Amino acid sequence: MKGISIKDIAKQAGVSPTTVSFVLNGKAKEKRISEQVSKKIQKIATRLKYKPNQLARGLRTGKTKTIGLMVEDIANNFFASLAKVMEDEADKHGYKVLYGSTEDNTEKARGLLEVLKYRQVDGYIVTPTKNLEKDIELLKETAKPVVLLDRYFPHVSSHYVVVDNYRGAYNAGSHLAAQGYKKIGIVTITSDQIQMKDRLDGFTAAMKDHHLPFSKAQIKKLPFELDHESFNAEIKKFLTSIKDLDAVFFATNYLGIYGIESIRSLGWQIGKQIGVASFDDHDLFRLHSPAITCVAQPITEIGRNIIEVLMKELNHPSAAPQQIVLEPALIVRESSMPL
Amino acid sequence: MKGISIKDIAKQAGVSPTTVSFVLNGKAKEKRISEQVSKKIQKIATRLKYKPNQLARGLRTGKTKTIGLMVEDIANNFFASLAKVMEDEADKHGYKVLYGSTEDNTEKARGLLEVLKYRQVDGYIVTPTKNLEKDIELLKETAKPVVLLDRYFPHVSSHYVVVDNYRGAYNAGSHLAAQGYKKIGIVTITSDQIQMKDRLDGFTAAMKDHHLPFSKAQIKKLPFELDHESFNAEIKKFLTSIKDLDAVFFATNYLGIYGIESIRSLGWQIGKQIGVASFDDHDLFRLHSPAITCVAQPITEIGRNIIEVLMKELNHPSAAPQQIVLEPALIVRESSMPL
């Protein structure tokens, strides 16, 4: 009911709570507790199935063994898969995860940070939204490690783990060009954040390097908050508005999904009438007919790196920010067959 | 750095911490604190952006405003989407979510329950694994509410929110039969748990009611732990082993996904050579060519109900278990076109 406390053990063993604490924290030797007493306490503790109250411990030590995870959207396959990897990895170090989705909304993100903070998490893994620079900087002053995920702020020195978005998008654009597509559009999210900027820049550079026509009209930026219907409507409007468009690159997995839906509702044949590629992989892309070419992020690697960075900082805080950029992989499928 | 504590406010206001606590907890009237003092404290608190330390509060009050969520697999779209709904709903009540995936593994589930327990969560939302009955019963004795999700234990009286799995599978089976399919197989998970049993039973009943041949050979049970390759291999083996099989029902979304992959790698035409339906909806099913018929669970409704039940129990614990069974919807698509 109330749970076994250190006092209960102390009483049963006929020693003081202090002694129990020492033994149970492996400081028996250091604190010169005799083998006898030590063993007796251990035995009683296991018999009673004692588990320290993490609140009390956290209150006293300032360590909660909990990390706060802010993703953009836990229902998005990319973030959910990543969350799982991180949960597993964190668990190996004895950490639990408290999470929340930002919906790419700054206010929600601020609220979440606040909550995580006064829940005393030991560290943060944050998918930042725009305008969150100051909050991140403030957070750093709490001396709790913060690792940014998926994107970062160029002017803020912080730890982060991201993929090379520029390169990913560049490769996708180059690939489409190499396949013979001539007029390629890009659908992205209205966002000045680095990851979207890099994807757009990378793609643009590819167009340029391949001497393909690429005007602003070939770029469609849509707000993250749109609903399903509106995304589809906007994408259709965009695709039909450009003369001779023969391929399109979607800058995120959900855009890719909406894009496929839109293209099909236009009655266009993917891979024949229009080439398609998307950022991020997804079961849907793999099994679609035709299968969709994509830029896959190394999810397991990202997750592991994040936790590794975080654990390093938790154990030996360093001055230098750890900034890891991983390579995404271009997976060529039928949607970008040569014309 | 250290955070603002109630003492800091007390000092600034020239009153005792007690008074501050009263005011900030809205007990000013009740505790007869004067308007003057009350306002002054409020002002200082907002100026200092005071946020109570949840650990200290939790330690004292026994309430952490945190709920523990155990899903089968956060990377599974169904659970991830559900998690998001629940996170949102919980947030409305001021609760945060601490989560973990069980991987349908009893030991992992036990470990998670343990962790959640000594982190003093106020309530639990649990996707139980097999053999978890006792742990659930023990949990109930801690007087913290527990709501089971997706499945339950028939012999354990507990709160739960599930869908009518029998009916969902029955409808899918009936639909396939009505479309003219004659020999239908089912691929499910090796599990005695109620949700899988109900799906199998519902499907079996449909076969019987439609006077279709249905032998044990038409049932394939696969262990949850298999990897991608093995799932595909097993499903292919099963599909090719049955003479005249003309349709198949997959009892979970991931089985459906593996199933589609398998069928296609066999070179069979879905909806022409073989009818297909799956439990759970998924973007992949909606956008597949042909689109896949499925039994969709009302995710938002499930999530809302779960949190509603949990909040009711947190605020006014009742003796009677709340057991909610929601109706899934059959979504007919091209994969089950009439033969």
Next chain:
DNA sequence: ACGCTGGGCTAAATCGATATAGCAACTGTT
């Protein structure tokens, strides 16, 4: 003038674990 009531506030205990300081008993040294 004395007791009583109620208004306005605070001291101190408490939640459970940990960290610090230190006490008692014994051993060894010269």
Next chain:
DNA sequence: AACAGTTGCTATATCGATTTAGCCCAGCGT
């Protein structure tokens, strides 16, 4: 025998908030 050093353990304060008990003063009645 006196002192230092070690061994083995404990008392107490602490983390930050809440809660209980209760203090002090003013006003009121008699």
